[in-house]
Amino acid sequence: MEMRAPAADAAPGSPGALQIEARELEYSRGGRAIFRGVSCGFPKARISVVAAASGGGKTTLLRMIACLIRPDRGEIRVDGAGELVRMSDADVRAYRRRVGMLFQFGALLDTLSLYDNVALPLREHSRLSEDEIRGEVERVFDAVGLEGVDDLLPGELSGGMVKRAGLARALIERPDILLCDEPFSGLDPPTVRRVEDLLLRVNARVGATMIITSHHTQSTLRIADHLVMLLEGEAVEGAPRELVRGPDPRVVEFFSEEPPPGASRS
Numbered sequence: 411m412e413m414r415a416p417a418a419d420a421a422p423g424s425p426g427a428l429q430i431e432a433r434e435l436e437y438s439r440g441g442r443a444i445f446r447g448v449s450c451g452f453p454k455a456r457i458s459v460v461a462a463a464s465g466g467g468k469t470t471l472l473r474m475i476a477c478l479i480r481p482d483r484g485e486i487r488v489d490g491a492g493e494l495v496r497m498s499d500a501d502v503r504a505y506r507r508r509v510g511m512l513f514q515f516g517a518l519l520d521t522l523s524l525y526d527n528v529a530l531p532l533r534e535h536s537r538l539s540e541d542e543i544r545g546e547v548e549r550v551f552d553a554v555g556l557e558g559v560d561d562l563l564p565g566e567l568s569g570g571m572v573k574r575a576g577l578a579r580a581l582i583e584r585p586d587i588l589l590c591d592e593p594f595s596g597l598d599p600p601t602v603r604r605v606e607d608l609l610l611r612v613n614a615r616v617g618a619t620m621i622i623t624s625h626h627t628q629s630t631l632r633i634a635d636h637l638v639m640l641l642e643g644e645a646v647e648g649a650p651r652e653l654v655r656g657p658d659p660r661v662v663e664f665f666s667e668e669p670p671p672g673a674s675r676s
Contacts, residue, residue: 428490429454429619430475430587432645435484437470444470445481446643452636457613457620459630459650461664462640468623469514471640472589475621476509477502488587507535510580510618512590518564518575525560528579535583550578553612570601574608581616588618594626602626606633627665639664 428451435448444467452458462468473479474486477494486494488505497505518527525547532543551557554574559567567575573593580588593609594602606629613620624630630637630650637650641660646653654665 427454428452429488430621431487431490432471432474433485433487435471435474435481435486437467437474437479437481443643445484448484448640448643448645450638450645450647452619452621452638454619455613455617456635457609457622457633458636458638459634460621460623460638460640461625461627461630463664464625466640467643468625468640469591472511472591472621472623475587476511476589477506507583508586510583510585510588512573512576512580512588512593514592514595518572518579520564522563523560524556524562524564524567524575527564527575528582531579531582546582547578550581553581553615554578554608568601569597570604573597573605577608577612581612581618584616586618588612588616588620590620590622592623592625594624594629602629609633631665 430452432448432450435445436443437445448467448471460468460471470479474481475494477497480495484495488494494502494505518524519530522530528547528550529543532538532546536543538546551559554577556571556574556578559571559575564572564575577590577593580590590609593605597605609620609622610633612618622633631654634650636647637653638645638647639653639661641658646658646661648656653661656662
């Protein structure tokens with residue numbers, strides 16, 4: 411699989427235009443400054459990867475975009491207008507309906523079948539009939555390549571199937587923003603490649619803006635249209651191949667742990 415070409419400049423509202431923009435985010439916890447003025451953007455309908463060393467703030471940024479936590483200062487704008495930090499509770503609830511989230515460990519309920527896990531958000535948040543819900547569950551199972559798994563419990567799934575199931579649940583309410591926290595964590599190399607292919611197919615099929623946190627450098631280079639590197643509380647962003655070959659030694663060092671796809675170690 412080749413590295414993806416960077417997204418071209420685009421008109422507002424078209425694929426590649428910024429859908430989410432963070433401006434001067436500051437955030438501290440326990441006396442430690444995690445963000446010291448983070449500014450970055452995420453193109454619409456593209457795959458963006460947020461990379462950082464362990465503890466560098468990847469999941470914190472994802473949780474801010476999901477409105478699960480708020481920065482101490484700064485703002486996050488969606489579609490050029492909505493400002494998440496100062497939204498009312500009602501507006502936050504409406505915004506979250508637009509957001510699907512794939513958690514690092516799947517976050518499936520152990521006592522529910524896979525079908526019921528995926529159907530649960532629709533049963534809680536919609537007025538769809540059970541027949542309509544079944545149609546929606548079948549739609550997302552097809553999108554992530556799951557079949558014959560309706561009655562299985564999460565504990566009966568492989569690591570790769572847990573990722574697929576978690577992604578199916580994240581997609582069930584037809585979000586236009588999809589947040590994926592460390593989707594490659596804990597997977598063996600062949601399964602990592604299958605999850606990469608899955609994310610690429612889903613992005614092409616549903617057209618959601620995907621923001622993925624990862625410390626897996628090879629996956630980042632293979633799937634990302636856009637890269638945001640969190641470095642010492644700030645952000646550097648751009649096309650992956652340009653950043654990796656660029657002048658910032660911190661980015662070069664981060665990605666030098668593994669050779670670029672197609673290269674060999676000397």
